Amino acid sequence: MKGKQNTKDIILQTATRLFQRQGYNGTGLNQIIEESGAPKGSIYYHFPNGKEEIAIEAISMMRKLVLEGAEKDLSGKSSAAEAFEYYLDNVAAIFDARECIDGLSIGLIASETAFTHERLRYSCEMVFKDFQTLYAGILMQYGFKRESAEEIGITIAAMIEGACILSITYQNGSPIRRIAKQLSLLLTMNQE
Amino acid sequence: MKGKQNTKDIILQTATRLFQRQGYNGTGLNQIIEESGAPKGSIYYHFPNGKEEIAIEAISMMRKLVLEGAEKDLSGKSSAAEAFEYYLDNVAAIFDARECIDGLSIGLIASETAFTHERLRYSCEMVFKDFQTLYAGILMQYGFKRESAEEIGITIAAMIEGACILSITYQNGSPIRRIAKQLSLLLTMNQE
DNA sequence: GTCTATAGTGCGATAGAC
DNA sequence: GTCTATCGCACTATAGAC
Numbered sequence: 180m181k182g183k184q185n186t187k188d189i190i191l192q193t194a195t196r197l198f199q200r201q202g203y204n205g206t207g208l209n210q211i212i213e214e215s216g217a218p219k220g221s222i223y224y225h226f227p228n229g230k231e232e233i234a235i236e237a238i239s240m241m242r243k244l245v246l247e248g249a250e251k252d253l254s255g256k257s258s259a260a261e262a263f264e265y266y267l268d269n270v271a272a273i274f275d276a277r278e279c280i281d282g283l284s285i286g287l288i289a290s291e292t293a294f295t296h297e298r299l300r301y302s303c304e305m306v307f308k309d310f311q312t313l314y315a316g317i318l319m320q321y322g323f324k325r326e327s328a329e330e331i332g333i334t335i336a337a338m339i340e341g342a343c344i345l346s347i348t349y350q351n352g353s354p355i356r357r358i359a360k361q362l363s364l365l366l367t368m369n370q371e
Numbered sequence: 372m373k374g375k376q377n378t379k380d381i382i383l384q385t386a387t388r389l390f391q392r393q394g395y396n397g398t399g400l401n402q403i404i405e406e407s408g409a410p411k412g413s414i415y416y417h418f419p420n421g422k423e424e425i426a427i428e429a430i431s432m433m434r435k436l437v438l439e440g441a442e443k444d445l446s447g448k449s450s451a452a453e454a455f456e457y458y459l460d461n462v463a464a465i466f467d468a469r470e471c472i473d474g475l476s477i478g479l480i481a482s483e484t485a486f487t488h489e490r491l492r493y494s495c496e497m498v499f500k501d502f503q504t505l506y507a508g509i510l511m512q513y514g515f516k517r518e519s520a521e522e523i524g525i526t527i528a529a530m531i532e533g534a535c536i537l538s539i540t541y542q543n544g545s546p547i548r549r550i551a552k553q554l555s556l557l558l559t560m561n562q563e
Numbered sequence: 564g565t566c567t568a569t570a571g572t573g574c575g576a577t578a579g580a581c
Numbered sequence: 582g583t584c585t586a587t588c589g590c591a592c593t594a595t596a597g598a599c
Contacts, residue, residue, distance in 0.1 A: 200487075201396075201483070201486065202394060202396060203397075204396035205395075205396040205487065286478065286533070287483060289536060289539070290394070290476070290478065290479040290536050290539050291396075291397060291479060291483070293540055294392045294393065295392075295393060295397065303540050304540050307540060330549060330552065330553065331553060333537070333546055333550070334549060334554075336537065337534040337536075338530050340537070341528070341529035341533025341534070342529040342533070344478045344532055344536075345499055347485045348492060349499075350485070354525055357522060357526060358525070358529050358530075361522065361523060361526040361557060362526075364560070364561070368556065
């Protein structure tokens with residue numbers, strides 16, 4: 180029963196896409212309803228706490244998508260440098276190919292809500308920490324020491340987040356490809 | 372006559388601060404008027420094209436502040452690594468000390484408006500390119516070759532932008548300090 | 564240059580029928 | 582679970598007095 184799409188999931192998927200493109204403040208509940216084609220009256224049935232609840236679940240969905248994708252791309256390569264090169268090449272392709280950036284970059288929501296919606300800020304903080312942990316874990320798999328891996332994990336998270344913003348602004352994936360090269364270099368040298 | 376603050380400047384300074392904290396969509400004209408204490412009727416006199424015009428000038432103000440600060444911090448050091456360490460240490464201090472992040476990070480406005488307000492997106496793209504150019508120029512001053520400097524310039528821009536998002540989300544400057552260390556390493560190795 | 568008043572729209576949220 | 586109607590509010594923007 181995996182293909183089954185209930186109303187709640189449809190709302191959530193549309194909301195996730197819109198939040199990433201337009202941000203939390205730029206996306207209205209009306210627009211979510213219209214574009215999802217979901218029944219208009221159902222939104223407060225599925226999300227009793229309104230917009231903020233939708234956003235929290237949307238963040239959780241982005242987290243799941245990114246972590247799964249990253250974990251898959253980063254595994255089974257012959258070095259950390261090669262793993263992240265492969266991963267970032269896939270990320271760059273997303274920015275080139277689609278206007279849709281499903282599952283990428285929660286930086287927009289994070290910076291919008293950091294000063295104004297504590298619960299959303301906290302959700303984003305947890306996701307960023309998950310990213311760092313994932314990257315650090317991958318690095319340790321490729322032989323990095325824990326301390327070094329954690330230090331570089333946060334650097335990778337920052338680089339990728341920043342490169343996504345540049346790519347969104349430039350409307351193509353080239354910034355991601357450029358940082359991929361430098362990251363590869365950084366990983367190669369830290370390995371020694 | 373430098374200390375003279377006219378109404379237009381007051382509006383612009385308040386708008387710049389609010390846009391950085393809450394984003395373009397999260398900041399209303401009413402709030403700008405209230406917090407600036409500027410005369411309520413004057414906003415469409417000084418900015419006939421409304422909110423978008425204020426934002427464009429605010430972006431231009433952020434650009435000026437960041438470029439001036441960065442140029443000052445990055446000059447006259449004995450190596451590129453040392454220059455960026457000094458610069459990023461100052462940036463990190465801003466996130467630690469103040470709740471106000473004047474002149475930093477246009478990434479929020481950039482990602483909010485990339486799909487929806489073409490003129491704002493374009494303004495942000497130009498600022499990012501200025502950052503890259505500045506960083507590349509600094510690197511060349513410290514002996515990097517042009518091609519390499521441009522490649523690393525975009526990487527630095529991405530790292531800093533991403534680290535600012537993490538710092539805003541975590542509500543302290545530690546992510547910036549962490550990437551500073553890795554950047555320093557990257558610069559040292561590229562130099563050879 | 565400044566101020567008031569208000570038009571016109573869209574928002575998030577609620578109540579209640581079905 | 583769904584739908585309609587509507588409340589109250591905030592927003593951008595404009596018109597016109599001073």
